Amino acid sequence: xxxxxxxxxxxxxxxxxxxxxxxxxxxxxxxxxxxxxxxxxxxxxxxxxxxxxxxxxxxxxxxxxxxxxxxxxxxxxxxxxxxxxxxxxxxxxxxxxxxxxxxxxxxxxxxxxxxxxxxxxxxxxxxxxxxxxxxxxxxxx
Amino acid sequence: xxxxxxxxxxxxxxxxxxxxxxxxxxxxxxxxxxxxxxxxxxxxxxxxxxxxxxxxxxxxxxxxxxxxxxxxxxxxxxxxxxxxxxxxxxxxxxxxxxxxxxxxxxxxxxxxxxxxxxxxxxxxxxxxxxxxxxx
Numbered sequence: 001x002x003x004x005x006x007x008x009x010x011x012x013x014x015x016x017x018x019x020x021x022x023x024x025x026x027x028x029x030x031x032x033x034x035x036x037x038x039x040x041x042x043x044x045x046x047x048x049x050x051x052x053x054x055x056x057x058x059x060x061x062x063x064x065x066x067x068x069x070x071x072x073x074x075x076x077x078x079x080x081x082x083x084x085x086x087x088x089x090x091x092x093x094x095x096x097x098x099x100x101x102x103x104x105x106x107x108x109x110x111x112x113x114x115x116x117x118x119x120x121x122x123x124x125x126x127x128x129x130x131x132x133x134x135x136x137x138x139x140x141x
Numbered sequence: 142x143x144x145x146x147x148x149x150x151x152x153x154x155x156x157x158x159x160x161x162x163x164x165x166x167x168x169x170x171x172x173x174x175x176x177x178x179x180x181x182x183x184x185x186x187x188x189x190x191x192x193x194x195x196x197x198x199x200x201x202x203x204x205x206x207x208x209x210x211x212x213x214x215x216x217x218x219x220x221x222x223x224x225x226x227x228x229x230x231x232x233x234x235x236x237x238x239x240x241x242x243x244x245x246x247x248x249x250x251x252x253x254x255x256x257x258x259x260x261x262x263x264x265x266x267x268x269x270x271x272x273x274x275x276x
Binding site for chain 2: 032
């Protein structure tokens with residue numbers, strides 16, 4: 001079976017091609033918040049993102065760990081990806097993420113920077129939809 | 142206001158965040174329609190999930206990306222409008238797709254809304270502080 005038929009690969013490919021995703025959280029004021037975000041890497045079937053624990057978004061996802069991402073793709077398709085945020089302290093993974101992204105490296109410098117946080121989505125569900133008239137495709141990751 | 146309207150138009154797609162019926166955040170692509178009288182108008186279909194969400198939790202936020210790694214965040218309170226003249230303007234001026242979907246301003250499925258108490262923030266990676274606009 002071609003690897004692209006694996007749900008994790010389909011979603012990972014979509015995230016990489018989209019370049020930017022939009023992360024929706026519930027704010028500390030209990031109102032919805034959304035900002036640009038960037039997918040970092042897939043590892044062991046988990047989708048990893050990163051942020052700084054000095055930002056409001058980190059406090060938001062600690063209080064309300066269920067989040068949703070949205071990204072656009074080719075031919076007016078779009079992805080919605082929801083799940084529960086799990087923060088990871090894996091220094092080896094942080095190092096891989098730093099090495100793969102010059103922007104992230106320029107901000108955090110080293111994997112053990114105490115403000116540098118990485119997280120993945122547990123119980124992740126992705127939906128890819130478009131205007132073709134075909135029903136959306138849902139993937140349990 | 143002009144800066145925000147220009148940003149919305151150039152971005153083409155915005156992403157609307159709401160609180161879902163399950164209490165969790167939801168976000169999907171959305172499209173700014175037009176500005177009229179200082180109000181920023183959007184629309185949806187009243188049989189969609191997002192319509193139920195903004196009816197129950199009217200506070201929302203939209204996000205869009207612009208040039209040079211800039212981004213806009215726009216929040217406010219959804220107020221539904223029955224203004225037929227705005228719907229006519231949207232059909233005439235704004236987007237052909239809308240006309241294809243709703244045909245006429247009187248289509249009962251067409252829900253028009255604007256943002257009250259709107260606040261926009263434009264930020265970038267330049268190191269300069271974000272600019273905030275009360276609309």
